[in-house]
Amino acid sequence: MCLKVLQPILHTIVSIATMVCSIGCTMIQYMPKQFDVKQGNYLSECEINRISLGMTKSDVSSNIGAPTLQGLLTPNIWYYIFYHRIGNKIIKHQILTLKFDTNDVLITIDKKVIV
Structure with a gap:
C-alpha cells in the first residue's frame, strides 16, 4: 500500500x-564563449625602431606598412592601432601616432601601450 x-x-x-x-x-x-580578438596593426619595438624623424610618408609606409587610420581633416596624422581582447578583457592596446609636416616629412612619433 x-x-x-x-x-x-x-x-x-x-x-x-x-x-x-x-x-x-x-x-x-x-x-557565450570567450573569443580571442586581435585587430589592427601590431608593431613590435624592432619595427617601430625602423622609422625615425625626418623620414617621408613613403619611407614610413615601406618600413612598417600603411596606417590603420588617417585623419580626413588632418591627413598628415597617421594612426597605427592594435588591440588584443579576450572576452571583455583587453590584453593589449597599442596606438602609434605619426605626425608629418606639410612636406610629408615625419616630425613626431608618439607611442602609447596599455597592457
Whole structure:
C-alpha cells in the first residue's frame, strides 16, 4: 500500500530531475564563449625602431606598412592601432601616432601601450 502511494511521487521527482539535467546541459551550449580578438596593426619595438624623424610618408609606409587610420581633416596624422581582447578583457592596446609636416616629412612619433 505504501509503495503505491510513493510511486507517483517518486515518478514526479525523477521526471523533474531529468528535466533539470536536460535544461542544464542545453544551456551550456548557448553560454557565450570567450573569443580571442586581435585587430589592427601590431608593431613590435624592432619595427617601430625602423622609422625615425625626418623620414617621408613613403619611407614610413615601406618600413612598417600603411596606417590603420588617417585623419580626413588632418591627413598628415597617421594612426597605427592594435588591440588584443579576450572576452571583455583587453590584453593589449597599442596606438602609434605619426605626425608629418606639410612636406610629408615625419616630425613626431608618439607611442602609447596599455597592457
